[in-house]
Amino acid sequence: MTQERVSSRFPAVSGWLRWCLGGLDRADPLRTEPRNPVSRAGTEDGPVRLGRCPRARSKMGTACDSYPKHRRGISPEVYARTVYYESNTMSNKSETRDVILDCVDENPGIHFNELVRSISPATGQVQYHIRRLIDSNEVDRMSLYGRTHYYPAEYPEGDRGAVALLRRETARGIVVYVIENGESHPEEVADGLGIARSTLEWHLGRLEEQGLVEKARGDGSRVCVEAVGEERTVEMLSDISPSLPDRLVDRFMNMVDRMLEEPGGE
């Protein structure tokens, strides 16, 4: 008897959990189906409203007209187009593709999850449209250190890896530190940013690979870190910022590195 009760109640619990966890990193699985047909119908000729914003479904009843937190990082123009798109029918495929293309154009080096978060259609749809855009050579794809990044086709090849790295908070911090403080000793950089040496070394390896910084032997045998092509870097830095989940993973890595390193000490 208890078994029956358990199995009949579990689906509700697991569904709720899935909803809670859905927003964390993946697109909300429930987002594919509009939950409230009444409000969907109301958007057809009413004011522009975000019917598919996950927060709109919460019991808090928060208004979603303002620029919501999870969409920061994309420009207001792209966001406005997305809202416009959402308020209309979902069948217009070329329009979805335009929104994706705009988003990639404005955020070169954006990675897949960020793209899905910025644009409403379900992951599968984004995947489909992205594939089409890649087939027609409008968008390029590049895998870098465990993530897939997308670029407008005309984006210079040499800058692709660099711009993707600069989207990661700590890497960006290191580059900014070295540009601001000039040639610096790795220990100074690690102390200045409050990160462990192992975190720094890992990032320096990637940054060197992408030609953003360089390790050089300074006076004596001291190793120094210096910025390469400062002007180009500053230009790239000016219009990108790491997204919230990116920051979260980055800070988690910093925390683990510090946690593992400090007891041993140097």
Place this chain on the structure above:
Amino acid sequence: MIHGQVLTTSWPGVRGSVFLLAIISLAAVGTTAVFALSLLAYRRRRERSYLLISVAIGLLVVRTAVGFGTVRGVTPMLYHHLVEHTFDFLIAVLVLTAAYLSGAEAETATAGS
């Protein structure tokens, strides 16, 4: 069965407690979020210590699942305790190993450069 009955008569029952269920739900959300974070970090770093940390946090998620089972009357109390405390031990071992390995890696890295 007998074991379960003895427990329910001598202490307040665990089965079907809404309060406990709410707490375990919170634990599930929290541990799964941290687990997802650790997996993402491992995917980027590909270091053994990160893998061990991920496994340790993954065990926390399993612990929560066992807690769910007990409240719903699926996992007997004996298995519950057995699993929970074995996992505590394993988590301690994993974190210590991760700390040890990261020290060793840092040493070889400085020796190599």
